[in-house]
Amino acid sequence: MTPAQTPAQPLLIVGSIAFDDLDMPTPDGIRPHRDVLGGAATYSSLAAAQLTRGGVRVVGIVGTDFPEAHLEGLRSRGIDTAGVERAQGKTFRWHGRYSSDLSSRTSLDTQLNVFADFSPKIPAAYRNSPFVLLGNIHPKLQVDVLDQVQQVQKPRLVVADTMNFWIEGEPAALAKLLARIDLLVINDEEARQLSGIQNLVRAAADIRKRGPSMLIVKRGEFGALLFDEAGTFFVPAYPLEEVLDPTGAGDSFAGGLLGYLAARGEVTPGSLRKALYFASSLGSFCVEGIGPSRLLSLTRAELAARISAFARLVDHGGELALPI
Amino acid sequence: MTPAQTPAQPLLIVGSIAFDDLDMPTPDGIRPHRDVLGGAATYSSLAAAQLTRGGVRVVGIVGTDFPEAHLEGLRSRGIDTAGVERAQGKTFRWHGRYSSDLSSRTSLDTQLNVFADFSPKIPAAYRNSPFVLLGNIHPKLQVDVLDQVQQVQKPRLVVADTMNFWIEGEPAALAKLLARIDLLVINDEEARQLSGIQNLVRAAADIRKRGPSMLIVKRGEFGALLFDEAGTFFVPAYPLEEVLDPTGAGDSFAGGLLGYLAARGEVTPGSLRKALYFASSLGSFCVEGIGPSRLLSLTRAELAARISAFARLVDHGGELALPI
Numbered sequence: 001m002t003p004a005q006t007p008a009q010p011l012l013i014v015g016s017i018a019f020d021d022l023d024m025p026t027p028d029g030i031r032p033h034r035d036v037l038g039g040a041a042t043y044s045s046l047a048a049a050q051l052t053r054g055g056v057r058v059v060g061i062v063g064t065d066f067p068e069a070h071l072e073g074l075r076s077r078g079i080d081t082a083g084v085e086r087a088q089g090k091t092f093r094w095h096g097r098y099s100s101d102l103s104s105r106t107s108l109d110t111q112l113n114v115f116a117d118f119s120p121k122i123p124a125a126y127r128n129s130p131f132v133l134l135g136n137i138h139p140k141l142q143v144d145v146l147d148q149v150q151q152v153q154k155p156r157l158v159v160a161d162t163m164n165f166w167i168e169g170e171p172a173a174l175a176k177l178l179a180r181i182d183l184l185v186i187n188d189e190e191a192r193q194l195s196g197i198q199n200l201v202r203a204a205a206d207i208r209k210r211g212p213s214m215l216i217v218k219r220g221e222f223g224a225l226l227f228d229e230a231g232t233f234f235v236p237a238y239p240l241e242e243v244l245d246p247t248g249a250g251d252s253f254a255g256g257l258l259g260y261l262a263a264r265g266e267v268t269p270g271s272l273r274k275a276l277y278f279a280s281s282l283g284s285f286c287v288e289g290i291g292p293s294r295l296l297s298l299t300r301a302e303l304a305a306r307i308s309a310f311a312r313l314v315d316h317g318g319e320l321a322l323p324i
Numbered sequence: 325m326t327p328a329q330t331p332a333q334p335l336l337i338v339g340s341i342a343f344d345d346l347d348m349p350t351p352d353g354i355r356p357h358r359d360v361l362g363g364a365a366t367y368s369s370l371a372a373a374q375l376t377r378g379g380v381r382v383v384g385i386v387g388t389d390f391p392e393a394h395l396e397g398l399r400s401r402g403i404d405t406a407g408v409e410r411a412q413g414k415t416f417r418w419h420g421r422y423s424s425d426l427s428s429r430t431s432l433d434t435q436l437n438v439f440a441d442f443s444p445k446i447p448a449a450y451r452n453s454p455f456v457l458l459g460n461i462h463p464k465l466q467v468d469v470l471d472q473v474q475q476v477q478k479p480r481l482v483v484a485d486t487m488n489f490w491i492e493g494e495p496a497a498l499a500k501l502l503a504r505i506d507l508l509v510i511n512d513e514e515a516r517q518l519s520g521i522q523n524l525v526r527a528a529a530d531i532r533k534r535g536p537s538m539l540i541v542k543r544g545e546f547g548a549l550l551f552d553e554a555g556t557f558f559v560p561a562y563p564l565e566e567v568l569d570p571t572g573a574g575d576s577f578a579g580g581l582l583g584y585l586a587a588r589g590e591v592t593p594g595s596l597r598k599a600l601y602f603a604s605s606l607g608s609f610c611v612e613g614i615g616p617s618r619l620l621s622l623t624r625a626e627l628a629a630r631i632s633a634f635a636r637l638v639d640h641g642g643e644l645a646l647p648i
Contacts, residue, residue, distance in 0.1 A: 300646070
């Protein structure tokens with residue numbers, strides 16, 4: 001079987017690029033990690049680049065304090081950073097502290113800095129991207145990105161993330177966004193908040209009526225659910241012996257998803273279901289290191305081994321026939 | 325493919341039989357359900373009986389207040405109730421109230437009644453059971469059941485459940501039990517408590533060193549993990565549009581698991597993986613009704629349809645090849 005029926009297609013990723021200050025629990029107390037490369041666009045593009053040969057295009061904003069070496073690191077992995085704007089001022093900075101079991105985190109400080117005035121400008125050369133991932137920014141800006149891209153052509157697949165802040169504070173802008181995207185990727189709490197429905201199956205049906213024909217509900221260490229025209233699909237999270245840092249796992253998941261689809265060049269219920277395994281794999285690698293370190297060290301052989309292990313994790317050996 | 329390589333084999337189930345008083349949330353407030361048939365052995369045997377043609381043998385204890393009609397209901401489903409002891413006094417009664425999203429419950433009252441002095445007597449005719457499910461009772465009593473059974477023959481598969489109460493209060497008795505069982509079925513909190521290890525993969529490795537070569541960790545609506553000689557396996561919970569009552573879901577899961585294995589008559593990593601889908605299916609039906617009502621109304625066609633839906637839920641369409 002040759003999975004790549006069509007050549008890899010360009011993938012546009014728009015989102016935050018940041019410095020994260022992470023307070024991580026260890027058996028000996030909190031260990032601080034400072035100035036860690038972060039941001040949704042960073043994690044998503046690093047994950048996507050594992051699955052494509054080039055074609056990942058990033059749009060984001062950094063300050064004058066952002067080391068060129070970080071951008072060079074992205075470029076060395078085939079990520080096009082021509083869309084990363086460098087503005088006067090400081091880079092977006094987030095300071096978070098995780099609970100001892102890593103199941104929750106507290107934001108100690110959020111300095112938007114240059115990200116406060118981020119108004120994504122999509123380079124002309126990016127506007128033909130058939131695959132678009134709109135990271136979690138103001139839904140008005142997400143729509144604005146789509147307006148710029150659609151001046152050239154309608155993308156093959158538009159995927160968006162959002163968060164409780166916009167669901168609560170910008171319902172009208174979010175409604176406009178939902179009407180224009182194909183796939184929404186959110187977590188279970190956000191799905192419940194957005195729909196006002198506790199049950200996820202019914203919440204998903206409600207959200208899909210608002211625009212996106214496909215919905216993915218992420219559940220962290222409990223995997224993710226896809227709802228689309230072909231029905232409901234479930235992908236587990238990979239059971240790991242050690243989780244070091246959950247930061248960026250959801251963004252790596254989205255990047256892995258889009259990277260696989262762009263590499264395959266097709267979006268079908270079948271390719272989407274396979275893509276979810278790559279999404280979950282990239283998410284699982286992400287949490288194995290502090291910040292994006294594991295994504296940066298990841299090899300093709302390690303990824304292939306994880307995907308094989310994933311296949312064994314869910315292989316029930318064919319037909320599930322009633323025993324009587 | 326004919327799944328039943330060998331004839332169905334008898335399955336012995338030991339555990340509680342109870343009246344449950346359930347306070348269930350509804351949009352209009354708490355709705356009381358009183359004198360609901362309950363208990364681990366009840367749920368497990370009803371689930372197992374869906375997958376076998378006879379051969380399910382129950383050992384438990386009820387009081388003089390327990391309607392013969394309930395036992396007749398079990399018998400009409402092919403469950404052998406000759407091992408159900410009727411003692412002077414009242415039947416075990418539990419009163420629980422669920423939170424509005426059904427994710428947690430509070431025990432308002434627990435009256436052990438005749439269950440307080442339960443000392444399982446395994447009828448001579450039951451002692452040749454090759455499949456044994458030891459429901460959650462004092463680990464000393466679980467060992468005592470094994471002693472009685474092993475006077476006749478060593479069972480093919482011994483499965484046990486336990487709970488935080490015994491993990492905390494009876495570690496020595498529990499250690500003796502663990503050394504004598506093949507498969508322990510507990511939830512994630514219990515696995516963490518028993519091992520003292522937060523990470524489930526490492527917790528599982530620790531627990532398996534204490535005796536059971538196989539461990540299943542249930543995670544409620546998030547599915548279950550199996551750890552055995554063949555590696556790690558994951559089965560999701562079926563995403564339902566409506567959950568009415570989680571009571572007995574874990575016991576139905578265990579009953580479905582054992583019922584499938586007894587019907588197949590073989591225990592291999594392969595049959596265990598398939599069995600987990602039947603376990604999760606029976607658990608999913610259980611929560612669709614108050615008490616065991618859905619298990620009592622369940623038809624073979626409905627079970628076959630649920631299993632098919634489950635297969636679609638996890639069917640990623642074959643090989644997961646890297647796209648590049």
